[in-house]
Amino acid sequence: MNVIVCLKQVPGTTDVKVNPQTNTLIRQGVENVINPFDTYALEEGVRTKERYGEGKVTAMSMGPLQAEAVMREAISLGADEAVLLSDKAFAGADTWATAYTLAQAINKIGQHDIIICGRQTIDGDTGQVGPELAEILEIPFVAYVSQIEEIADGRIRVQRMVEEGHEVIESSLPAVITVVKEINVPRLPSLRGITRSKSAPVAIWSAREIGVDESRVGLAGSFTKVIKVFFPQRVSQSEVFQGEMESQVDCLIDRLKDTGLT
Amino acid sequence: MEYFLTEEQKTIKDLARKIAEERVLPVRAELDETEDFPRAIMKYLADADMFRVFIPEEYEGLGGGCLELCLVVEELSRVCAAISTCYAVNALGCYTLIEFGTEEQKRKYLPDIAAGRRLTAFALTEPTAGSDAGAIKTTAEKVNGGYMLNGTKQFITNGGEAEIYTVIALTDKTRGARGASAIIVEKDTEGFSFGKTEKKMGIRASATRELIFRNCFVPEENLIGREGAGFLMAMKLFDRSRPGIGAQALGIAQGALETAVDYTRQRIQFGQPLISLPVVQDILGDMATHIEASRALIYAAARTVDSGAKNLTEVSAMSKVFASDVAMKVTTDAVQICGGPGYMRDYPLEKMMRDAKITQIYEGSNQILRNAIAIETRKRKGRT
Amino acid sequence: MGIEIDFEQCTGCGNCEPACPFGLLEVVDDKVRLKEGCTLCSACQEACPVDAILIEAAPAAETTSDEHRGVWVFAEQRHGQLKDVAYELLAEGRALADILQTDLSAVCFGHNITEINQLVAHGADKVYLVDSPELAENLDDLYTQQFIELIQEYKPEIVIAGATSLGRAFIPRVAAVLKTGLTADCTGLDIDPENRLLQQTRPTFGGNIMATIICQARRPQMATVRPRVFKKNTPEAGRKGQVIKLDFDRERITAKTKLLNFVKDLTETVKIEEADVIVSGGRGLGKAENFKMLDELASVIGAAVGASRAAVDEGWIPYSHQVGQTGKTVCPKLYIACGISGAVQHLAGMQTSDVIVAINDNPDAPIFEAATYGIVGDLFKVVPMLTEKLKNG
Known part of the structure; x- marks a missing residue:
């Protein structure tokens, strides 16, 4: 069973602080980690390999060179190999360009039975790379997998979470699945795993090495473009409503609607 | 540091x-x-x-x-x-x-x-033998092909949970402590059962239980070292393990300090955070200083143990005594400066205070250990 | 491609430092230095007085095909029932279509869908309906291919869909095959009338930053929108519209995956540590039966029910609901604290929630300091009123 797990390096917290003077993110002291949702993907990849024997788990990420640290973390958590796709040409990629780049690297690796992604990242929050990857690779896709029931004879049977329950879905392999956090409890690294990860090689592939068309990766290959980045209006302090009870309740509902919460 | x-x-x-x-x-x-x-x-x-x-x-x-x-x-x-x-x-x-x-x-x-597949425990203490560890009564009578154990061990940590027990028992009743031997007894050995589970003041999630031996036969290959060396081995063991108790006390104190700092920064009284009150700072400053001193001593003691040095009694006792007294003081002070919440079970401090107490007691009470330190000090006439 | 700093020009004035929303620029030794993680948003470029920051723009956009016209809304249904998000998107889609002076269409797949005319009443000029027993369940594969076919045939310029678990799973696949841009979880949509571009605004970095995104060269422009972001319009009963029924061609459209079984989740208990919305009760509730009031509010807004230690200790609700130092730590998008005073230990378990609403009759309760919004009042009046209003609106 050869598994490829796609990971992203993200800031270690969604609770990113904003400097009120400059309106910029405070990055100091926020260490980079494996996107939490991806840790479930990695754990499931490692468990799948352990369950079905042989083969290997390859962790793959696209990002700056400093992402090598999280690739080593992936090795300490059970990945056999790690591939980091890093090139100036990849900068500014939207989800399609990211999926395209990953797809080309996956094609370069060749043999794989299953590709596992987290359901979304905690920084971008789009959840689009997994499904886009499947379409670019032209292989089946199942989202929100909460359990891998069985893998046999080139087919996989999974449970997939939907709003009112779960569906049991069967697919041929290779396939891409995205997993939800209900699927497992990721292991912690072991001392021996950490030691191993320190000396294990992390392959770093550039655009040329994957053989991608540079006009299709990074910002150049992105269909979407960010034209403006700004800070949402913040509620400075507690707002305690005044007036008649009913108008207070109305105020509250308005505020919640403004923030899209109800 | x-x-x-x-x-x-x-x-x-x-x-x-x-x-x-x-x-x-x-x-x-x-x-x-x-x-x-x-x-x-x-x-x-x-x-x-x-x-x-x-x-x-x-x-x-x-x-x-x-x-x-x-x-x-x-x-x-x-x-x-x-x-x-x-x-x-x-x-x-x-x-x-x-x-x-x-x-x-x-x-x-x-x-x-x-691999953590089997947990272990060490059994020395008995109802009649606490600080006076030489007063043990559990016997391991030599019989054909092994030993027959009889007696009761008390307050055994991991009792009932561990699979492998190192038991100190008398192979020669006539020689007192010099007749004690260390013997491995595996859980589920016939004649080996567990008695009362203690309800403790602190470290409550740890298991503390009686071990009961009634004509419990173990083969002779379970003897560790030679007959009669058990007590000596136990004493050597404690010389090496006491920095660990110190480290436990150190950790408790560190946790209490962090909790207290956290609380006093958030808690506003008289219009300012508690931590900005000089009287609180005084206490926190002392806590932090004592903790660091305790860490320095423990790490140094542990390194001395690892260096292969022969006489470890004094340094290891010092690290345990000092760190455990610091832990008791720090946790008590932490509860004090956090006031009402500090005393409540909603907050972790009262647990830390309860937990700290045992570190002054087990693996040699601080009083016994101070005596030991004094004996060593006397031997070298107080010089370094 | 990318960002370059022209050190000949750079004076190290530092104007760009605060301009970067990600804090990636830093002036060191009178020259600006860029850390990794640049998204090429160009905010710094605007701030630079000497034009020392060069961002190589994407190659000139391919000419946008002019044949794409019309705004489409994917009208999601489940077991024949249209979802609210469909109506919400129609309201927004109507506004966009009006600016563009074009038609608004709803696209609906399923079987035996009731009230299909409601789509027209809510603003659709056309409804493309593919009704087939094969589509009775939401089958991503079939939906993906069917939607791609329709888009390729009718060429809309904008497609919006709900960011539901279905939408988030299959819409990216549609976009990937059509090789067009897709923006997830938008909270605001706007049109630049000059070039008919859809300006899609979405939160990122856990809501700390908003980004406005466009898709210049590809069509359709696609976006997903979270349920409850837009308000639905009042339906217009006599509104005229065209329902176009299309055949589902099972020969051509095949599934790579197979649905074997659907298991309905019988235990509806939401785990509080995973819930997006939590309604929590404390000592102020007075007795166990009063938690029913919170259950009602929770069921209206799809929330889990939490509790303070006081309420758990009184035995009004099991320990598994407890939030705080000795209970669970939660970080929902919305936390509504009812009759909870806000002891430090409780705050420790929930203070990182995105929005905290406090309802308490004691104006001095510490919970109000942690709260984003507060109502000082009798929770036995406030909570039922809130429930009622949310249920009806």
């Missing part, structure tokens, strides 16, 4: 902290309430190779020494001293085996202990 830890030691400390914060912290209060043995957490520690830390490399360990063990214990205790107790007692339970066991014995037991 710079303690010049190696990369490997830092890795061990960091991982122990991660386990403590991610796996122990969420269940700490619940375990304290229910007094359930933390099986799941022992499994996490095993999976993270924490039981390998104190086992030699030849037996699937990582070959760490006293300092490495202290680092793990400190970090676990910072969050929950009951967890560190369940963990650290394994080192106690297999140390005599590592030091005095035969190759065959080591091959048989150590890889399982390293």
Whole structure:
């Protein structure tokens, strides 16, 4: 069973602080980690390999060179190999360009039975790379997998979470699945795993090495473009409503609607 | 302070902290309430190779020494001293085996202990033999092909939960402490059962139980070292393990300090955070200073143990006595400056205060140890 | 491609430092230095007085095909029932279509869908309906291919869909095959009338930053929108519209995956540590039966029910609901604290929630300091009123 797990390096917290003077993110002291949702993907990849024997788990990420640290973390958590796709040409990629780049690297690796992604990242929050990857690779896709029931004879049977329950879905392999956090409890690294990860090689592939068309990766290959980045209006302090009870309740509902919460 | 830890030691400390914060912290209060043995957490520690830390490399360990063990214990205790107790007692339970066991014995037991598959315990204390450990009454009578054990051990940590017990029993009743031997008894051996489970003031999630031996036969290959060396081995063992108790006390104190700082920064009284009051700063300053002094002493003591030095009694006793007294004082003060909330079970401080107390008592009460230190001091006429 | 700093020009004035929303620029030794993680948003470029920051723009956009016209809304249904998000998107889609002076169409797949005319009443000019027993369940594969076919045939310029678990799973696949841009979880949509571009605004970095995104060269422009972001319009009963029924061609459209079984989740208990919205009760509730009031509010807004230690200790609700130091730590998008005073230990378990609403009759309760919004009043009046209003609106 050869598994490829796609990971992203993200800031270690969604609770990113904003400097009120400059309106910029405070990055100091926020260490980079494996996107939490991806840790479930990695754990499931490692468990799948352990369950079905042989083969290997390859962790793959696209990002700056400093992402090598999280690739080593992936090795300490059970990945056999790690591939980091890093090139100036990849900068500014939207989800399609990211999926395209990953797809080309996956094609370069060749043999794989299953590709596992987290359901979304905690920084971008789009959840689009997994499904886009499947379409670019032209292989089946199942989202929100909460359990891998069985893998046999080139087919996989999974449970997939939907709003009112779960569906049991069967697919041929290779396939891409995205997993939800209900699927497992990721292991912690072991001392021996950490030691191993320190000396294990992390392959770093550039655009040329994957053989991608540079006009299709990074910002150049992105269909979407960010034209403006700004800070949402913040509620400075507690707002305690005044007036008649009913108008207070109305105020509250308005505020919640403004923030899209109800 | 710079303690010049190696990369490997830092890795061990960091991982122990991660386990403590991610796996122990969420269940700490619940375990304290229910007094359930933390099986799941022992499994996490095993999976993270924490039981390998104190086992030699030849037996699937990582070959760490006293300092490495202290680092793990400190970090676990910072969050929950009951967890560190369940963990650290394994080192106690297999140390005599590592030091005095035969190759065959080591091959048989150590890889399982390293992997965390089997927990261990050490059994010395009896109803009549506490600080006066030489007064033990449990006997191991030599019979054909082995020993027949009879007697009761009291207050045994990991009792009932461990699979492998190192039991100190008299093979020669006539010689008192000099007639004691160390014998391995495995759980489920006929004639070996468990008695009362103690209800404790602190470290409540750790198991403390009576071991009862009624005509319990063990084969002679279970004898560690030679007959009559048991008491001496136990004393040597404690010389090496006491910095670990110090590390436990250190961790508790560190956790209490952090909680107190956290609370006093947030708590507003008289229009300002408590931490800005000089009287509170005075106490916090003392807490921090004592903790650092205790850390310096423990690490130094642990390094002395690891250096292969012969006479360890004094330095190891000092580290345990000092750190445990600091822990008791720091936790008491932490409860004090946090006032009402500090006293409530909603907050972790009262638990830390309860947990700290045992570190002044077990593995040699601080009074007995001070006597020991005084004897050593007298021997060298107070000189360094 | 990318960002370059012209050190000949750079004076190290530092104007660009605060301009970067990600804090990636830093002036060191009178020259600006860029850390990794640049998204090429160009905020710094605007701030630079000497034009020392060069961002190589994407190659000139391919000419946008002019044949794409019309705004489409994917009208999601489940077991024949249209979802609210369909109506919400129609309201927004109507506004966009009006600016563009074009048609608004709803696209609906399923079987035996009731009230299909409601789509027209809510603003659709056309409804493309593919009704087939094969589509009775939401089958991603079939939906993906069917939607691609329709888009390729009718060429809309904008497609919006709900960011539901279905939408988030299959819409990216549609976009990937059509090789067009897709923006997830938009909270605001706007049109630049000059070039008919859809300006899609979405939160990122856990809501700390908003980004406005366009898709210049590809069509359709696609976006997903979270349920409850837009308000639905009042339906217009007599509104005229065309329902176009299309055949589902099972020969051509095949599934790579197979649905074997659907298991309805019978235990509806939401785990509080995973819930997006939590309604929590404390000592102020007075007795166990009063938690029913919170259950009602929770069921209206799809929330889990939490509790303070006081309420758990009184035995009003099981421990598994407890939030705080000795209970669970939660970080929902919305936390509504009812009759909870806000002891430090409780705050420790929930203070990182995105929005905290406090309802308490004691104006001095510490919970109000942690709260984003507060109502000082009798919770036995406030909570039922809130429930009622949310239910009806």
